Amino acid sequence: MTSPLHKLTIAEAATRLDRREISARELTRACLDRIAAVDPRLHAFLTISESQALAQADAADLRIKAGGAPALCGIPLGIKDIFCTRGVRTTCASRILENFVPPFDATVIERLRADGAIFLGKTNLDEFAMGSSTENSAFGPTRNPFDLERVPGGSSGGSGAAVAADECIAALGTDTGGSIRLPAAFCGIVGIKPTYSRVSRYGVIAYASSLDQVGPFTKCVRDGAIMMQALAGVDPRDSTCSARPVPDYARALTGEVKGLRIGVPREYFVEGMQPEVERAVRSALANYREMGAETVEISLSHTEYAIAAYYLIATAEASANLARYDGVRYGLRVAADNHIELYNRSRDAGFGAEVKRRIMLGTFALSAGYYDAYYLKAQKVRTLIRRDFEQAFERCDLIATPTTPATAFRIGERTSDPLQMYLSDIFTISVNLAGLPGLAMPCGYDQGGMPIGLQLVGPPFGEETMLRAADAFERAFTPQRPAL
């Protein structure tokens, strides 16, 4: 018996579309039906664009019939609601953008559209991508498909949950401090944060511009490579986007890791870590050794300072990026007699508690008399963190760590203590500070059945090595699907 269509991977669906065993319309219908069946429990989607998706599917079917269609033609995707989508409401999970309909597409949306991919709708996130659990959404939290009482991780929790629950074939997210890798780990799927500057950010609502990066959520590593191929590459509209040629990522998936040197940072196996997480990651390392790779102990000695540096740099940049929400040209406006009151009241009414907290911290860190002590200091510590990785990569080709110290926590468990919530990102944040590529994938399950994430980190533009190692591990690992 063949599996229901919504359970297919991109690679499987593309083959069956190409052979005309299934149509893009059937595949899209299957995903929309799955959304209708499970999303009332999960709340992974903020907007579902059914009629547009079906129209895109019909266009994709014509293109597939004509032959030579791209790999993503006819593939239904979920899109984090941080990407501007022409004509489709884009809220960033904030009251301040509740009714915002962008007049343009983000570059990555334009590229996926040109390839014939189908957009099922916009997925939930922590407001302005600020959070680790998706509980900071102004429109209510998303739930983890493996346990509805637990968080899916954040900030791209809607995309993570949607892929894990087979509501879409793959999804798009963004990662500033772990916002792709954390949900991928908590939801037991593959999430990739490419090297900083590998993918265009034009049309992606900005949080912290020296850290933000776009990447995919997929059901397997091969799908991640397919998505990366479509997303990566130069964009004249994003001056930070790299002009380096984009390699053929799928060709990297050789299954061969013999002689690969995998660095294991001693600072990433910390006191108080969930024992099952350490066990699963150590067992993954043993698998790599059996496949002929070598593991070497390395040190990333400034790891313990990463969160402190991140929360100054990210909030400082956020305070500048979010200054544009002033109630004048778009977004929520609260009536006032003068323009200063208009700004102040619109921003108070439009932003949620965590966004205000970060804008306040960032504004303080940049304010007269404090800039050197906070923002500049954090940028110097960022140099130390970056150097740790540079030195480590002299001794290894790839770094392997747990993605998080523990599996998904319960909804409400960390909302009262912002600092505890920030500590969820302890293993992912340094990777953003150093601008490196990182990948999260499932490597085991705890006693409660919650997924455990393995994180692989490459040197700058080392996506191929990272994908090759991830694929090699996946060949001997059978991921579990949530029972929904």
Added chain:
Amino acid sequence: MAQKRISREQVIHVSELARIELTDSELSQLETDLSNILGYIDKLNQLDTAAVEPTLQVGDPGTLWREDAVTNHPEPEAMLQNAPAREGRFFKVPKIID
């Protein structure tokens, strides 16, 4: 100079800089939260960074150049679709100059 906590007066000052009108309870909550966060961030001062250059940007160095040509044509009507208030081809705002 780095400090380990923030006073209520500073929270009020920062909220003015950030252009966010905060209620009394929001101010109190932020005084607590920001003080806790600053207390944690103070650990950065354990590191001597006097001789360390700051990292401003990661990724490929340099800026991508392109021709200075108009590629997006003005679309005032599309841009005004999201305006909270408009008058003709303009965004409408409260009176700014007396």
